[in-house]
Amino acid sequence: MNRRLVLLLGAAGILAILLVMRQFVWVADDGIVRPAAPPQVVAIRQESGQFLPDFPAFDAIADRPLFRADRRPPPVPESPLIETPPTTQQGGSEPGFIVVGIGTNENGGVATIRTNTETRRAYVGDRIDGWRIEAVNRASIEVSNGETSYRLFIGEDTE
Structure with missing residues (x-):
């Protein structure tokens, strides 16, 4: 390995160690190294009352279910494939591929x-x-x- 690569790997190793240590220790303003504080837990606010309105408020949706047959578009008529047979005239050879x-x-x-x-x-x-x-x-x-x-x-x- 050349010298530049050794220096680059050494610097990357030191940065990795500092990054890992940052997860576990914390330096206070007074210069004292202390353990890192656990992450703060945020409490979820409890709401009172019903989350959704009563079911009769959704009658319009219930009257139009998604998979009812009359809600589907009319089927598109399929056109039959028209096969034209290959035409061969006198004097030609067939393709070789x-x-x-x-x-x-x-x-x-x-x-x-x-x-x-x-x-x-x-x-x-x-x-x-x-x-x-x-x-x-x-x-x-x-x-x-x-x-x-x-x-x-x-x-x-x-x-």
Whole structure:
């Protein structure tokens, strides 16, 4: 250890000892060291009377319980997912990669793609092995190479 470190550790040790001693002793104005006084206990003031008003004051709340069915918003009708099957035209080969994960937000999305050599992120417009990412959806991505397009779902192998 160098000299600076030894001095720094010594000063830190002395300060730690003084801090611990401060908890147990107290130096009075006259210079006499005395034991530290125990912390003062503050008594809690007792109140008289009822803490809350009578139950009839809460009738308005009791008449509207939280979990009553007529207090819930109407259900939102679910729209069915429209699956568009992948279209393959003559003369194209299938993409040689797998979609490992997808993340979407209001600004677009990102897909994690695993090829034979690497795993990487891909955004709309990126090219991977000659395939362009056209769209990133919640459960799939759409890729095309000009003449052929595919929809690839997470974990689906095209080979």
